[in-house]
Amino acid sequence: MKETEHQPWRNWSGYVRCTPQRTVHIEQEKQLADLIAARSEQGGPLRVVGSGHSFTPLVQTEDTLVNLDGFQGLIHMDEGKGTAEVWAGTKLHALGEMLHEHGRAQENLGDINVQSIAGAISTGTHGTGHAFPGIANQVIGLTFIDGRGRTWECDTFHNPELFNAARVSLGSFGMISRVKLQTVPAYKLHYRSARASLDDCMGDLDSHIHNNRNFEFYWFPYSDRVQLKQMNETEAEPSNIGWGKKFNDVVLENYAFWFLSETCRWLPRLCAPVSKLCAAMVGADERVDWSHRLYATPRLVRFQEMEYNVPRECFPDVVAEIRKLTAERKFRVHFPLECRFAAPDNIWLSPGYQRETAYIAVHMYRNMPWQEYFHAIEKIFLKYEGRPHWGKWHSLTGKQLAERYPKWSEFQGFRKELDPNGLFLNPHLRRLMDL
Template sequence: MIKSGRVWRNWSGIVRAKPRSVLYPSHIDEVVEAVNQCRREGRKLRVIGSGHSFTALVASDDMLLSLDRMQGILQVNAETRTATVWAGTKLKALGELLHSEGLAQENLGDIDVQSIAGAISTGTHGTGLRFGNISTQVIGITIVTGTGEVRDCTEQSHPELFKALQISLGAMGIIVQVKLKLRPSYRLSYESSRVPLDTCLENLNSYAASHRNFEFYWFPYAEPCQLKVMNETEETPTPHRITSYLSDVILENVAFGALSSLCKWVPGISAPISRLCAATVPTIRKIEHSHRVYATKRLVRFNEMEYNLPVEAMEAVIREMRETMARERYSVHFPIECRFAKADDIWISPAYGRDSAYIAVHMYRGMPYEKYFADMERIFLRHGGRPHWGKLHTLTAQQLRIAYPKWDSFLEIREKMDPDGLFLSPYLKRIFAL
């Protein structure tokens, strides 16, 4: 919780704001009143979630609003396998609440601290060619518009508005409730292994087709990469042992955090540290309920850029990235995260109209990332890249209009939903060219 006049920071600390006021509504009526107050006083209003976006989407020095007091399940329909939830509900809590009802989301990302509204507003995704991003699980949205109107929206009732709302960057209004399509609870077997990067690249299609969820991490300047695969199983969940805690928390966070700090002070050792990390990737298998196995703890803070690419471009892009890294010798030891997603029809979704690969590059917080990210971004753009909305990028409004075929349609709907520009942060005004 932050107070008026205090500095708000995102998770990595790269984005900061000093709001005039901060509100924590507990009911829709209070959200409506906040919107109407800003209209009367000519103020701006942005909603903050868990701060896991690296872009300045929500940063505002005027009014910030948190939905942390609007959490939980409102209604569950076991027959239709749907649930309506408060928009501020954190994904971790939502997974447990749904599980208690015998239900689960079909796919999730590797971080579960975000609110459901924040996750869908930025296009958060997991991995797996059979699954779209989290926004594709949404079948209903209740929103408070820029005129203070409360609107219930589905694809049947408002087809164009719904496609704009599924990923909206918080530019259409304040999402207060979300209705999700779900499935019965299920368990996953999770396996981590090491293979040479070339072997991974030669078998990408096979890995992606033969596993429910497949992703891999490759380490700069290292030969091995880490494969992560998940598949449904009826097996009993693996008992929680101290060895699992040591691997998941101590090795992946505490030890890696210490090595990262060392790289920050002595950048020249980044390459050998990367090779050390690659050599110590755990080879493990465990069984767990789905919502408990998707996410991993992220205690070591970093900055990130992630791009969506046509799925067929994955191998060529990675080989070009590897050649550039070998030539430029960036001081980076964080692995590159590579995932997959099914095509969708959401207007400003990076996966709009194409089965997709996602590639994310990271840099330890406090280490210079600008040249590394800029060089990688140029490679992504040469191959038709579209940026993840919660991750760093440098694209202008003109470039975004080319990348997203429904860009102008999205902006037209935004104008109707927020005619006074109540929800326009400085960042949004820049990327919308307003």
Template sequence: MITNWSGSVRFSPHQSTQPVSEEDVVTLVKQARKLGSSIRVMGSGHSFTPLIETDAILVSFDQLQGLDDVDANKRLSSVWAGTKLKALGELLFQKGCSLENLGDINTQSIAGAVSTGTHGTGTRFGNLSDQLESITLVTADGKIRTCSREKDEELFHATRVSLGSLGLITRMQMRVEPCYRLHYKSQRLPLQTVLDRLEEFKTKNRHFEFFWFPYTETTQCKFMNKTNLPPTKRNGWSAFNKWVLENGAFWCLSEVARQIPRFSRWVSQISAKGVPQFEEVGESHALFTTPRLVRFNEMEYSIPAEALPSVIEEICRLFHKRPFYVHFPIEVRFVKRDDIWLSPAYQRNSAFIAIHMYKGMPYQEYFHAMEQIFLQYDGRPHWGKTHSLEVEELRRRYPRWDDFQRIRQQLDPDGMFLNPYLKRLFGK
């Protein structure tokens, strides 16, 4: 039995395989074509939607990891698709390089992260897919194709966020920077202060995000900027905060909320009072990410960045009108506009709002109510997170939807890379 990270998806594939070379991937695709079998790839199973679910062939690229090449002068790195983000950061650091930006979870494979539009935060930066310079994939006819802005530009725009539906991505070339350090600051601030100073916080910091605790006026703000200061000496506080407070203590409080749901508001208030205020300096790949051991279900939507204050007001009204048993904070991040056809940030600077519910607690009613607010403000779902949209609604929200489907039909007319979930999304 295969499960995703949250346990919300469970399935048993007919066959599981781990190719060890690009040639193995070609052979696998050709064999599947002869058998009329579908194929899905599993990265780290960190999507909350059934993207990986299949009763046919499930492929893991755990044997296709590492750096294929690094050119520090051109600031380019070629990466094998199965490489986990944690390993990628460390491997690049050994070569004197770093990624432009990362999300706060580093357990995903790089191919899974870019294929779903995974992102970090910072108004100067797009999602991870926007850092790609070229992609190599094996298509349904068993051919190896490489696309970039200079070569097969339409395929490049479609493939960077493709949900694994255009072929099996084997390698990608990414932009990198010389290694750099970040100065990280965690601060507890009132929500109204954050909204009043939002443009300042967004524009004067390389990276800015905040967490708002439901049923409180409290946020945890995280600021990160480049620095030449030496790394912070290990005094134990950072590790204590990340592993004991943000994971161990929060897990205990979450269990209380799960067993006695009416205590959720109290748990949120306790968590808000415990927001740590500290500063730290470290290498970028280490500070971008935070360990997440407390499991949950998640929904995340992109909205136009300028709509964020109005959406926050709507959420406040919702909480007063319909109290929910929720204690996880609401996360807000910022992403620069891009030209990737299925990117939630396509042609607009975006604010991403993520909501969470502790594993084992009912989330459907809460997610549905919040989704209605996001949709009122032209929301687009994160592809790896829970949402309820299907083909006609998605077509209306993604201007290049039909162009993507045209490319997909050309590359995979028989639907080798689709599963039931994707067929429903694409109307097939």
């Protein structure tokens, strides 16, 4: 274990910043338990950081920041049951390769893979696909250390209610040290990208969702164009994945979009034309590769993001209202809206708790004004019973959240029991909890 003092920290977007009094780098489970036990009497806050890919101040603290980058790797693989226990700080991209070496994979992933597994599940991170809930639903066991320094193990059979509360807990119950996952046999995906009109996409939406393993689309504001993305399992050999393709994805697409984004930052009146240009540049594309290598998209252009979950049946109305409001208010935005779909689950603070869901994410280029745009779109989400993604910006506080999460009070009961002194509560979490 090593410590650094007054080391500045900022999240991936650069919007959330802090200078903790100390940053503690943990490499052993006992070190983590000892640290928490000692601080339980001294007071907090004590916050843990993964990859800093949340857009909210979940990690922000002026006190002690705990870095779990030393908690990496596979602890145990049960080949017969297909279960994998991993250290909480393991990054998703590394986890994919580790599982692949054993002929296994995660059943679904999002389009960013730099997060730690603990950070991803604690914030409700998800992918897309009508049959798949969020990543936390793949978790079949958790080990974490609560605010008194006690170690808890929970799963479906041992402390099942605690398990359903702890899988998406925002780090408010304690610090996760181990995660046990149910994996599936490794599989390959055939990815297709195509351009379509928004009206045609919405007209064929049910077919797109239910006839593809994974489906999502991007709508470009001020245009009638969308990019469709479909993925389905295949036995074909990997193709179109060489260095030429990687150069195109990483260098050409990202840096070209960065140049256009910088142009919009300096000349905001060009946002609408740039969005239309990006829509026109969407072309047909397809490739085959192993699943964990296809889900993720390189993201070199940094942005601020808000994402809400809305009931699947409300999705067309929400998109129509966003489209209408964008045209009326003429927001200076050129990033597309990302639309994804997921199955319900029973995890208490999961945005997909007990409902068929659609996720809509809005983005704004870093260093461009985003508040007016996000607040206006958020009002539409809230009108349709929207629930925020915990790692993305939102303005809600405890009273509003209690109305949207049926198990909110039960969750709070566990939090008070496991962290009676508020060791893990920073100002952001206190606002969320109305404390």
